Amino acid sequence: MIELKSVSKSFGNTQAVKQISFKVNEKENLVLLGTSGCGKTTTLKMINRLIEPDSGEIIINDEDITNQNPEILRRGIGYVMQNIGLFPHYNIAENISVVPKLLKWDKEKTDQRIIDLIKKLHLPASCLKMFPHELSGGQQQRVGLARALVTDPAILLMDEPFGALDNVTRASIQAEFKALEELKRKTIVMVTHDVQEAFELADRVCLMDQGEIIQIGTPKDLLYNPINDFARKFLDGQRLTLEFKVVTIDDVWSYLSSDKISTEEKPLLSSSNVWDAMEKIRSVSKGKVQISNQHNEIKSVDFQQLTQAFNRYKYNNRHE
């Protein structure tokens, strides 16, 4: 668990972070969202002491991090950054094994772990002997992720991890990222300016502006209960897409009729969001998919039914 208690940081006369406090729960993915210069990256970097706060406390697992040796602290926290920062003079295997070496792991253990990890991250084994510049941007970012995950740290800090990638690569890596078992048991703090990305990956979003937290809550909270104009306007323009992504089939379950046709297909889980369900409907030829909820009830929906259910859910929600 990570806790920040009224943390501030100034650079010269600019106050980058003003009295920020928040908690990140174990295995939670908190996304710091905001425009550039809002203090989100500074906040992130204070958690592994790349930047030292001027005042306030940062506590990780009940221990004030200022009492720890910063190098030891950092070796226990995974770090992924937009510019990846792979060492150009190390091959991929050496790049991934930097932290194991610092922690004096034996070589066999490291090698085994690296082989497992690159398989999970869909990297070819042949890349281990290559140098970073011989890899594509997407592959480099996967290596960056492997480097952060190799020692299986409980905490992962990510600074715009997908920011340098083109849209297609980004979408596929994001999808893999979401699916990766390894990440589900980690406490993650991630910085992004991309609202879509934040809503897709976050358990909770922390919206920041000018060094202050505007609102902190689940994507749904931000979408439906914005605390002020800034929070509302920040999401305007993408609201519909975001809603499709935030609302799950479970949310609209009751608005769906229960006409059921049996097919051989594996049904879609109701924990999926509306957006994914729509994409699935579009992709099948008969324009209808089956969805099952946690009680093993199965419903069959087409595009129109789903849209109607979503609209009714939204209407009712607004009047809650």
Place this chain on the structure above:
Amino acid sequence: MNEQQQTLWGFMFQQSDKLLNQTLQHLGLTFISLLFAIAIGLPLGILIARKRKLSSSILGIAGILQTVPSIALLGFMIPVLGIGAKPAIVALLIYALLPIIRNMYTGIIGIDRYIIESARALGMSKIQILFKVELPLAMPVILAGIRTATVINVGVATLASYIAAGGLGEFIFGGISLNNTNMILAGAIPAALLAIILDSLLSIIQKMDFKKLRKVLYVFPILIIVLSAFYILPSAYGSKLTAGFTPEFMGRQDGDLGLKSEYGLKIHTIVISDAVMYKAAYLKELDVISGYSTDGRLKAFDLKILKDDKGIFPPYYAAPIVRAGSLKKFPELEKVLNLLSGKITDSIMTDLNYKTDYLHESPEKVAKDFLIKNSLYKNPRNGKDGMVRIGSKIFGEQYILAEMYSMLIKGNTDYTVSTKTGLGGTKICFDALVNDQIDFYPEYTGTGLLVLLQPNPKLSKEIAHDKTRTYNYVSSEFKKKYGIKWLKAIGFNNSYALMMRQKQSKLLNVNTITDLKNYLDKN
């Protein structure tokens, strides 16, 4: 041309022992100083990359040091470090410092800051970041700096022979003084080859990728240390006293060769530049030096001339030598130049030299004072009848003479004057005269005979000691061969002389060269 080449090869072959020795000394000097420069420069470069505020001042100082002329720098070193290897190494080290510091600094600050940030974020300590990330990544830039420094050092190391540190400069400067092209080339060609070979070797290393570079970097320091070891200090001390002779003196019959053959003098000898020789004697770095009998520093440093009791040093009477063409072009010139004839004796010349060399009066002032005192000075007429070009060699006496001639010409004729003073040596001055770059310069009868004409040894031995015969011989030969006229001698005789400190001479009771030989044989 072919013949010339063969004689060059012949010379190199004949002198192969010396050549090899000098080349090894040269390499050794280059690499010892490089080693120290790296040992000092790299940490300094790292320091200023960490504390950027220091960078401008440290790079500034290194830059200023680099602009100090090399011979001056060597001169400054002598009072502190003496002569020989130490000051040469320090001077070379100073020249090598700037490229090494600067490239270390730019190499580190040029590294992508995200790479450093990620190294920090992974939990590397500062030392680990330096050795595992910064140094390897800055390595190509660092190597470029070392490469520049190496090439600079190979060049500057030729000057080390000025202060008795050996190296290929012994041949180069000896050759220039002795008008011996083969000797110059025997030093210059290996020096140039060294520079080219080392430069290309380092450029190969510099272009290697990280994988290969890692292996080479283990070999590199070892290589530098091995090469440094080549420098075996010229330390075969054979006698109690140490002599310092100029490269010119070393190669002349009326110099070291004569001392050996006529006197049988055996003394530990090192080769040194005339510019620092007197001071080195004064500072007891040297005991015996080969000076000039009218040199002002004789007086300044309280040195005594040892009597040449066997008469091996021929007279060196100074006289202006003029192109015949110039005499035609400037009809009044001869008369004016002859105004000085017979006016300056040995002791007057020594005194004038003393004023410039030791009291640091400008040659212009010394010349003017002298002319006024002898009622020869006239205010310049600022005429416009063409320009007379005066040359001079690169030592005080010649500067004074050039100034006097300049004033005499301006005061007594309507010609204007341009002075090209400080031409490197006899060969450079004479070539300038032959090739119509200057109209005249003061030359010495002995030099004209033994360096420029170089007649067969029998003839030169026969006439060299006779003032009149030498003068007549050079006059007629120069006219025949080069179309150059020797005007009337000025009066003083600036011959070679062996010198010691007055005190030491008294203490050891050495007054003549024979005394010196006897003293050396006894001890």
